[in-house]
Each structure stands twice: as structure tokens, then as C-alpha cells.
Amino acid sequence: MTQNSKITYEIERIFSQKRKNALEKSEILTNELLSNESYLLAYNKYNSTRFELSKAKFKGDVKLINELKARLNADAELLITIKRELGFNDKDFAVKYECSACSDTGRLESGVRCKCYRKLLHKLTLEELGLERKKLHSFKKASYKDLNDLEKIYTKMQSYCEKFPATDKNIVIAGSVGTGKSYLAKCIANELISRDFNVVFISACELNSILLKYHTAPVDDKGVYLDLLTECDLLVIDDLGSEPIYKNVTEEYLLMIITERMTKGNPFIITTNLEQEQLLDRYGDRTLSRLNDKRHGVFIKIKGEDLRRKRK
């Protein structure tokens, strides 16, 4: 079994379980209702009238059909009345799927994959890669005492989150060690996750290992890794420049990923300690020109001192 089909199989299993759970809740209520004697009587009466009506329709007996239709309405009314008297509400019986967009099938009516499917796919892919979930931070709890002009930057980034994804802006957050770049990126990721966006937050080293996996994977398996990096609503690559450069992998695929994301209008955020020249040396001019592309992005430079040292 390929990695791809293993993950697909697991997703199908999870979705089928979700549907089962949703239906079960409604079934339990129905059984509870049917355990009431007067409801059960009325329910059987309703069903037998319905049966009589279909027989009359088959015979074409118009007079009887009309009589039975009236009786069926009365039977239905009685069911509703008893249901209400017993304290049940029609809404309680509606099947409550976890995802109302796709009724826990993973696909929209148009046939397109639902957002919830992709989210699960990316979660399982990250798990399969052995990448742990990052501990993220909250804008609300961010304390920075406005060193290095951070207040202005934080306000700007909060408004970025509010407008997301109306703007396909990519963000590069540069600055020396300990200026709070990763912290800020984690706040943004956290805020967007709380708004139900599919955010993949990985370190540059982790990106490297995914790219290596992509490079060496059989053709059938490449799709899951590519989907993870190009289809999520936001990709955060933390600490670009800290990873080793793998020949034919790091530079080439990083360019491919960010180009693909830009084409699709899927933003990315990159944090880095590197200066422009160092970025150019490591990743080449095509990648650097995309990182500096002002039409689609902003380059934020956090100046100044190491906040971690300052806090001591």
C-alpha cells in the first residue's frame, strides 16, 4: 500500500466514523421516542394510513385517496403534538454533522474536496512525517514592552489576520536572533487557526526533511507532500537559513513551493535571521525576488536587540 493510499484509507475511515456518530445521535432519540406507548401507537397508525393510501393510489380510487390524504395529515399532526408534549423538538432529530458543508463526506456537492478534508489530510501527513505540533502563542498574551517598534508591527499583523485571506500577501519577517520573529509568526498562525484556517507551521529543518521525502518518494506518494506544502491556507516556514542545504533539493523545491503558492494565491510566512545578501547566496535570485515581491508581500525587518536577553 502506498503512503498516499494509506492516508486516504485512514481519512475515509475517520469520515465514515463521523457520519456514523452523527446518525447515531438522531437514532438514539428516535428510539427513545418510540419507547413511548402513545407515540408508538400514533406512529403505527400513521404508517398503516400511508400504506392504505398507496394501495388506493394503485387502484386509482380518487374518493378514497382524498379521504386517506386527510387522515394521513391528521395522523401526522397527532405525531407532532405527542412529540411536543413529550418535550422533543424537531430540531433535535436533525442529523448534526461535524462539518455542515459536506455532511462529513469530505466532498462538496460540486465534487470538490471540502476544506475539512484537506485539514485532516495535512494533519495526518504531518503525523506520518513525525512532525510534532508547535506550541503557538496568542496576540492577546503577547508582551513585548514595545522594544524594537514591535507594537506597530503587531498591530499591522493583527489586521493582516482580520483581513485574511482577502489579501494574498506573503510575509517575510527578518531580524537577528531573539528579536521575536518566531513569536510573532506563532501569534499569526494561532489567530488564523482559531478562525478555522488550515495553517501548516514548520521549521526550515522540517521543511527540508519533507522536501527530501518528496524528492525520494515514489511518484504515487509525492502528491501528499506537495499538497501539504502548497494547498494549506497559510504555510509558515520558521527560521529559514538554519537548515542544511541539500543539493538539488532545498533551493530547487523551496522555489517551486513558493512559486506554486503565489500562483494559487496561497500566502506564506517566512522568518529568517539572514540578511538579503545571505538569502541571495543560499537560495538564488529567483527565490529572493519572490520574497521581495512587494505586489504580493511585505518584508518586515525587526531591528534591534535580543528581547530574550533584555527580559532577564
Ligand SMILES: [Zn+2]
Ligand atoms: Zn467538510
